[in-house]
Amino acid sequence: MTDAVKDRISTRIAEAGDALVQLSNTLHDDPELGWQEHRSSAAVAAVLAEAGFTVEQPYLGLETAFRATFGTGDFTIGFLAEYDALPGLGHACGHNLISAMSVGGAIGLAAVAAELGLTVEVIGTPAEEGGGGKIELLERGAFTELDFALMAHPAPVDVAEAEPFAVTHWHVEYTGRAAHAAAYPERGINANDAFLIAQVALGLLRQQLPKTVRVHGVMTNGGEAPNAIPEKTEGRWYVRAETSEQLLELEQRVINCFEAGALATGASLSITPESKRYAEMRTDEEALDLYRANALALGRNFDVDPVAATMNRASTDMGNVSQIVNAIHPYIGVGGEASNHQAAFAESCVGDQAEQTLFDGATALAWTAVDVSIQRARTTDRTSAAQA
Secondary structure, eight states: OHHHHHHHHHHHHHHHHHHHHHHHHHHSSSSSEEEEEEOHHHHHHHHHHHTTTTEEEEHHHHHTOEEEEEEOOOOEEEEEEEOOBBBBSSTTTOOOHHHHHHHHHHHHHHHHHHHHTTEEEEEEOOOOTTHHHHHHHHTEEETTTSSSSEOOEEEEEOSSOOOEEEEEEEEEEEBBBBBBTTTOOOGOOOOOHHHHHHHHHHHHGGGSTTTTTTEEEEEEEEOOOBBBBEEEEEEEEEEESSHHHHHHHHHHHHHHHHHHHHHHHEEEEEEESSOOBBBOOOOOHHHHHHHHHHHHHTTTTOOOOTTTGGGSSSTTTTHHHTTSSOOOOEEEOOOOOOTTTSSSHHHHHHHHHHHHHHHHHHHHHHHHHHHHHHHHHHHHHHHHHHOO
């Protein structure tokens, strides 16, 4: 039965192939940043509506979120779609492929939903690249109806298990006092110096940090003119750790470095979260084994260079979803030498190789959903029999 069901899924995904490739290319050619993905979310939702899904958009009050539903079964599978791009880099993290793979997997699974007793959902989740769209949806009640959630993320190579860092995203701002840099420098408070002191302190702090921690960021505003004492400087900083608990322990040490800049210069400091904290991933290991077997059956390869495989450490708000729903978040390779968040990687996310990745990813996800649903049904039957 399972092989026949999987064959029908593959056939249905192939039938939708042109629409899936067009969707991926459309998103790639028209990248939109987090919370601004109006055209992107509409394009993803439109393909699902055409395939017979009932679409709710906006979803839970978020304009660029949606939920698409097919079937009325007792076991609910949720495919997650991301479609936000990176500032200045477009789809250099391959979210165009994420959406197309999730849509393709859902369309394939919908073809067998009735006989397997499934409800199939696709949840469009905005602002993964720092905005925490899934966390906002969680707090509004999303995902709680799901029995299993899944998505696949492009990377240089295939890596089955995601091991993302928990992460905090901060906007950091110093406010000083402007003055003429030559005539009246003593009247100024140099906000640029405050940032410089903080970055030196952070550089020294890194020597005492464990290898499971990352602290990094950029200055987005360093002043206006070389002959004026900078009155305002701004930056965006990320703090990452192995677990949410370790992250909370680390945050104050990093804040102390920024406070050192304010203390030394007299500038005032403001640290504002750009989103709620991203959590580490809690992977459904049994489901991941099923995904790995399905990917291997499709000819994917997990025997890869460990250096190329480290994209699986990237932070994601899917980690927060995995804290309440059984979930997997495998990485699927697009080939080439580029890695995520490089311009060349965006180029790798369209073309023949990317299209093969799209179809493999959609198929592996849908096949895994079938295996999970059958496995859970058998477990339920055995439990019921034991209790009878």
